[in-house]
Amino acid sequence: MIMGDAEAFTREFLPLFRPVPPTRPGVCRICHSGPNNAGHTGEPWATCASCKRTTMNLYGHTPHVVPISLTTRNxxxxxxxxxxxxxxxxxxxxGRGDFLAATVAHFYHRHVRCLEGLAGGPFTLVATIPSNDPELPARPLHIMWEVVEKVGALAPLWRPPILLEADTTFAPVLADRRSHRDAFRILWPGWVSGARVLLVDDLFVSGAHVQSAASALIESGAAAVVALVIARLINPASxxxxxAGIWQEACERPFSFAHCCVCDPARGTGA
Structure with a gap:
């Protein structure tokens, strides 16, 4: 998908997207959701409770999760x-796949420098996370496979399949929003060693899938892992x-592909 097509495709669907806040007090530095307050000071933690849980007991994790949009269940x-x-x-x-591919293509074209800055240089590998649905075991493919293949800037760096489900016993673990360092295995470790990896996924809920996949990549020698996700699910009623303030701000601010949570001019302002 070429840039002109992606920009035209996404233009009519801009109302579907909500801007993602930059890292600041009250915004999780990993997933850009709202962290809980620290009991002893009343100030917000740097990371939310979910990211604290899903980055524990792993070989490594990515501190760089870049959602294109926020979303809620409704x-x-x-x-x-x-x-x-x-x-x-x-x-x-x-088509759903074309919409998602246009979204990724448009965002990547606008913010490749933001993403590469987090990785420490140009990406050398693109990976996606396989389906880990306990009701559909051993299904290695995922909608993002189709999406990445349609994005011209990413397809040359796409080496399917890099990540595979290690064992179906881990599907319920991830479904319970807990990460595990053995949930995924790397099929071709030689491709990963020393690579700067862009890990592309559709929806970030707890981070269990993303961080488990990042751990496997880092354990196989990845120099950097940056996760690009289409949406970060947020619960305003939590x-x-x-x-609630983050979601209200997102609904009041117009969305634009010109800004992301890395380069947002609102960086450092209050919610």
């Missing part, structure tokens, strides 16, 4: 990502005093 973007629905656009029915 949005059309969530329906596309989770309920696998296509979209109705001005040109008729728009007990976190920050999540």
């Amino acid at each position: 949005t059309q973007l969530y329906d596309v990502l989770v309920r696998e629905r296509d979209l109705n656009g001005a040109g008729g029915r728009r 007990r976190s005093p920050h999540s």
